[in-house]
Amino acid sequence: MDSTMVTSSSSWGQALLRISPYTFSAIGIAISIGVSVLGAAWGIYITGSSLIGAAIKAPRITSKNLIRCYLSPLTVFAVIKLWAVAATFVIFCEAVAIYGVIVAIILQTKLDSVPKSKMYDPESMRAGYAIFASGIIVGFANLVCGLCVGIIGSSCALSDAQNSTLFVKILVIEIFGSALGLFGVIVGIIMSAQATWPTK
Amino acid sequence: MYGFEAMTFNIHGGYLEAIVRGYRSGLLTAADYNNLCQCETLDDIKMHLSATEYGTYLQNEPSPLHTTTIVEKCTLKLVDEYKHMLTQATEPLSTFLEYITYGHMIDNVVLIVTGTLHERDVQELLEKCHPLGMFDSIATLAVAQNMRELYRLVLVDTPLAPYFSECITSEDLDDMNIEIMRNTLYKAYLEDFYRFCQKLGGATAELMSDLLAFEADRRAVNITINSIGTELTREDRRKLYSNFGLLYPYGHEELAICEDIDQVRGAMEKYPPYQSIFSKLSYGESQMLDKAFYEEEVKRLCLSFEQQFHYAVFFAYMRLREQEIRNLMWISECVAQNQKSRVHDSVVFIF
Numbered sequence: 375m376d377s378t379m380v381t382s383s384s385s386w387g388q389a390l391l392r393i394s395p396y397t398f399s400a401i402g403i404a405i406s407i408g409v410s411v412l413g414a415a416w417g418i419y420i421t422g423s424s425l426i427g428a429a430i431k432a433p434r435i436t437s438k439n440l441i442r443c444y445l446s447p448l449t450v451f452a453v454i455k456l457w458a459v460a461a462t463f464v465i466f467c468e469a470v471a472i473y474g475v476i477v478a479i480i481l482q483t484k485l486d487s488v489p490k491s492k493m494y495d496p497e498s499m500r501a502g503y504a505i506f507a508s509g510i511i512v513g514f515a516n517l518v519c520g521l522c523v524g525i526i527g528s529s530c531a532l533s534d535a536q537n538s539t540l541f542v543k544i545l546v547i548e549i550f551g552s553a554l555g556l557f558g559v560i561v562g563i564i565m566s567a568q569a570t571w572p573t574k
Numbered sequence: 575m576y577g578f579e580a581m582t583f584n585i586h587g588g589y590l591e592a593i594v595r596g597y598r599s600g601l602l603t604a605a606d607y608n609n610l611c612q613c614e615t616l617d618d619i620k621m622h623l624s625a626t627e628y629g630t631y632l633q634n635e636p637s638p639l640h641t642t643t644i645v646e647k648c649t650l651k652l653v654d655e656y657k658h659m660l661t662q663a664t665e666p667l668s669t670f671l672e673y674i675t676y677g678h679m680i681d682n683v684v685l686i687v688t689g690t691l692h693e694r695d696v697q698e699l700l701e702k703c704h705p706l707g708m709f710d711s712i713a714t715l716a717v718a719q720n721m722r723e724l725y726r727l728v729l730v731d732t733p734l735a736p737y738f739s740e741c742i743t744s745e746d747l748d749d750m751n752i753e754i755m756r757n758t759l760y761k762a763y764l765e766d767f768y769r770f771c772q773k774l775g776g777a778t779a780e781l782m783s784d785l786l787a788f789e790a791d792r793r794a795v796n797i798t799i800n801s802i803g804t805e806l807t808r809e810d811r812r813k814l815y816s817n818f819g820l821l822y823p824y825g826h827e828e829l830a831i832c833e834d835i836d837q838v839r840g841a842m843e844k845y846p847p848y849q850s851i852f853s854k855l856s857y858g859e860s861q862m863l864d865k866a867f868y869e870e871e872v873k874r875l876c877l878s879f880e881q882q883f884h885y886a887v888f889f890a891y892m893r894l895r896e897q898e899i900r901n902l903m904w905i906s907e908c909v910a911q912n913q914k915s916r917v918h919d920s921v922v923f924i925f
Contacts, residue, residue, distance in 0.1 A: 416581070419584065419585070420580070420581075420584045420588065423584045423585075423588030423589050423592070424584060424588045424589075424591065424592045425592070426589055426592070427588065427589040427590065427591065427592025427593045427595075427596065428592040428595065428596060430592075430593065430596055431593075431596030431597075431599060431600075432596070521581060525580045525581075528580075528584060528588065528882070529882055531592070532591075532592055532595055532882065535592075535595070535596065535599070536595070536599050
C-alpha cells in the first residue's frame with residue numbers, strides 16, 4: 375500500500391517510493407565494497423610513494439613499513455629486506471578494504487526474496503533502506519579512514535627514515551585513525567541487523 | 575585547495591619529496607663542521623669529508639689539493655642530485671626545479687660578459703661558471719658588444735629572454751651597466767618566480783612567498799649598501815628593488831634615500847623580522863651583516879621542511895647545499911692560508 379502522505383501530490387515522491395527495495399540494497403552493497411576499496415587504494419598509494427623514496431636513503435624502514443610487491447620495479451632500487459614484519463601501514467590500509475568486504479558479505483546474506491505482493495510493504499522498504507544505509511555508512515567511513523591512515527603513513531615513513539625512535543609514536547596516532555573505519559563497520563552492522571524482510 | 579594537498583600531492587611528487595628529504599639528512603652537521611674546523615691541512619679536510627657523503631667525489635683527487643678542487647667536487651655532487659631530481663620530475667615540479675637554476679644562469683651570463691670586458695680567455699671563464707646555470711650557447715656571449723646584441727644573439731633562446739625587456743639599451747657594456755643589468759635581471763627573475771609560485775597555490779605558494787620575499791628584501795639591502803657613494807641615482811636604485819616582499823613599497827622608499835649604513839639600519843628596524851638581524855650588529859659594523867642574513871635564511875629554509883606535500887623543500891634543499899658549499903669553501907681557504915682563528919667568522923651551521 376502506498377503511504378498516505380504521498381497520494382497524488384508529488385510525482386517525485388511517487389517515483390522514489392516505487393523504486394524497488396532491492397535496488398537500494400544492491401546499491402548499498404556495491405557502495406560498501408567499492409568505496410572502501412577506493413579509500414584503501416588511495417591510502418596505500420599515498421604511503422607507498424613516500425616509502426619507496428625514503429627507503430633509498432634508509433633501507434631499514436621497508437621491513438617495518440611493508441610494501442606490497444606490486445611496486446616491484448621500484449623495489450629494485452630500494453634494498454628490500456625480504457623477511458617481513460607485521461603491523462605496517464599498508465596492512466592498516468588493507469584492513470580498511472577488508473572491512474568493506476566483510477560488511478558486503480554480511481549484507482548480501484541479508485537479502486531475502488519476498489513475493490511480489492509484499493514488495494512495497496513498509497517492512498520491505500525498511501529492509502531495503504537499512505541495507506542501503508549500512509552500505510553507505512561503511513563505504514564512506516572506510517574512504518576517509520583509508521585516506522587518513524595513508525597520509526599518516528606517508529609522514530611516518532619520512533620521519534622514521536630520519537629518526538627510528540619515531541616509528542612507534544606515530545603508529546599510535548595511526549591506530550586512532552584506523553578506529554574511524556571500525557566505527558563505520560560497527561554502525562553499519564547494527565543498521566543491517568534490522569534488515570528483516572517480511573515473511574511470506 | 576590549501577589544506578587538502580595531502581590527498582593528491584603524492585601522485586606526482588611523493589617519491590621526489592621523499593628523495594629530497596633523504597638528501598637533506600646528508601647535510602653536514604655541527605659536529606662535522608667542528609671536525610673540519612680543526613683540520614690543519616687540506617688533506618685532513620679531504621679525509622674528514624670522505625667519511626661524509628662527499629666521499630666518493632673526493633677520493634680520486636691527487637694529493638696536492640686546491641681549495642677550488644674541493645669546491646668544484648662538492649658542487650658536482652649538488653649538480654648530480656639536482657639532475658637526478660629533474661629527470662624524475664613531472665610538470666609543474668620540473669618547471670619549479672628549472673626556476674631554481676635561473677639565478678645561476680644570470681650569474682654566469684654576467685661573469686662571462688665581465689670577463690670578456692676585462693679581456694680574459696673564454697675557456698677560462700667557462701670553467702669558472704656555475705654548472706647549474708649552464709646553457710648551450712653560453713660561449714657566444716663573449717662576442718656581444720652591447721646589450722642589444724647580447725639579447726639578439728644569445729639570450730633570446732634561453733629562459734632568461736623575458737627578463738630582458740626592461741634592460742635592453744644600446745649602450746656599451748661597462749662595469750656599472752653590467753651590475754645594473756645583473757640586478758635588473760634578477761629582479762625580473764624573482765618576480766616571475768613569485769608569480770609562478772602564486773599560481774601553484776596551496777602550501778607551496780605560502781612558503782615560497784615567504785622565502786622569496788626574504789630574498790628580495792635581502793637583495794634590496796645589499797643593493798642599497800653597495801651603492802652608497804657610487805654614481806647610482808636614487809631613482810635608478812629604486813628601480814632595482816623587486817615589487818614584492820615585506821619592504822615593498824614603503825621600505826623601498828626609505829631605503830632609496832639612504833646615504834649610510836646607520837640610515838639603512840634605521841629604515842630596517844621598523845620591520846620586526848629584520849630588526850632582530852640588525853640588532854646583532856653593533857653600530858657602524860657591516861661585515862657581519864652577510865653572515866647574519868645567511869643565518870636567518872638558513873633558519874627559514876630549515877623550517878620549510880616541517881611541512882609536507884609542497885615544493886618549497888626542493889628550493890630549500892638547493893639553498894642549504896649552496897650554503898654548505900660556501901661553508902666548505904671558507905673553511906678550506908682559512909686552512910690553506912693558515913688563518914684558522916677566523917674560521918668561525920663566516921661558517922653558518924645548518925643543524
